[in-house]
Amino acid sequence: MPLPFECPLCLATQQFQSVVTGHVYGDNSNSRAFFHCNKCDVYYQFPRLTLEDEARFYAAEFEEFMVGRSGASGGWQRADEHLVANESTRKRRMKYLAPFLGNNIDILEIGCSSGFMLYPLMGAGHHCTGVEPSGIFSEFVRSHGICIYQSLEELQTKVPQSKFDLIMHFFVLEHIATPVAFLRTQLELLRPGGCIIFEIPNVADPLNSVYDIPAFERFYWSVAHSWYFSEQSLLFLLAQIGGEYHVIRDQRYDLSNHMIWARDGRPGGLGRFTSKLGNEVEESYKQSLIRSGLCDTLIGVIRKK
Numbered sequence: 001m002p003l004p005f006e007c008p009l010c011l012a013t014q015q016f017q018s019v020v021t022g023h024v025y026g027d028n029s030n031s032r033a034f035f036h037c038n039k040c041d042v043y044y045q046f047p048r049l050t051l052e053d054e055a056r057f058y059a060a061e062f063e064e065f066m067v068g069r070s071g072a073s074g075g076w077q078r079a080d081e082h083l084v085a086n087e088s089t090r091k092r093r094m095k096y097l098a099p100f101l102g103n104n105i106d107i108l109e110i111g112c113s114s115g116f117m118l119y120p121l122m123g124a125g126h127h128c129t130g131v132e133p134s135g136i137f138s139e140f141v142r143s144h145g146i147c148i149y150q151s152l153e154e155l156q157t158k159v160p161q162s163k164f165d166l167i168m169h170f171f172v173l174e175h176i177a178t179p180v181a182f183l184r185t186q187l188e189l190l191r192p193g194g195c196i197i198f199e200i201p202n203v204a205d206p207l208n209s210v211y212d213i214p215a216f217e218r219f220y221w222s223v224a225h226s227w228y229f230s231e232q233s234l235l236f237l238l239a240q241i242g243g244e245y246h247v248i249r250d251q252r253y254d255l256s257n258h259m260i261w262a263r264d265g266r267p268g269g270l271g272r273f274t275s276k277l278g279n280e281v282e283e284s285y286k287q288s289l290i291r292s293g294l295c296d297t298l299i300g301v302i303r304k305k
């Protein structure tokens with residue numbers, strides 16, 4: 001297996017790099033691994049996906065999403081289902097987004113999918129713009145009256161004067177080969193005092209760092225991800241962007257989900273035992289993971305001075 005020459009984030013030399021796992025979910029070529037940099041604490045895929053690999057991967061992923069649709073309106077029906085399925089996710093995010101919302105601000109979401117985060121924000125008087133590469137989703141979002149672009153580049157070319165008060169993205173950054181450039185571009189699109197807020201997986205997820213479940217290890221490290229961040233490596237990344245920054249911790253999955261992973265070695269347990277355990281147990285489990293830092297989600301916040 002080839003070894004990385006240096007850390008792709010902090011450029012620490014090879015002696016600081018070590019293999020974490022050769023199990024890369026979705027890597028049919030069996031030629032990749034995830035490495036850890038002992039200096040900045042980031043985890044990264046090496047060798048990296050080529051742009052061609054990436055294009056092939058996302059085309060296949062989208063096709064998978066479309067499987068099961070029926071009839072010509074199937075895509076839109078799926079987008080409607082996506083809205084409903086993500087309502088609890090939207091509410092979870094609104095808890096930490098709320099303090100960053102003023103009156104009638106300009107919001108950009110990168111990777112807005114069906115637009116489920118944006119419609120209630122638009123309803124509350126904010127001006128919303130989306131970036132979404134997938135055709136079905138972007139048509140769906142446009143039909144709801146939201147300006148949408150295929151990429152940040154397209155937005156910058158078509159509306160070069162665009163400025164925003166809030167730029168957000170959820171589970172996008174870990175897919176991006178050049179996260180420093182990605183975030184710096186967004187900083188340029190902010191008005192002074194504006195914020196970038198984004199969610200990524202936390203590598204300290206207890207399914208990964210505490211319970212040592214072999215099936216989870218084979219599932220977790222995905223070929224679609226260039227990076228996995230810890231709080232330490234996320235803070236290192238944020239320090240490169242320019243702006244004030246901090247990290248918020250969150251926990252998406254519940255005790256039921258973790259129990260099903262431990263028992264059956266598979267996902268899908270969310271809420272399974274909640275009626276027996278009670279909401280109080282689920283909530284206190286989540287809160288104690290957040291307190292200890294062994295939680296599954298990190299939220300990066302950057303404020304432009």
Ligand SMILES: [Zn+2]
Pocket residue numbers: 007008009010011012037038039040041042
């Ligand atoms: Zn490093």
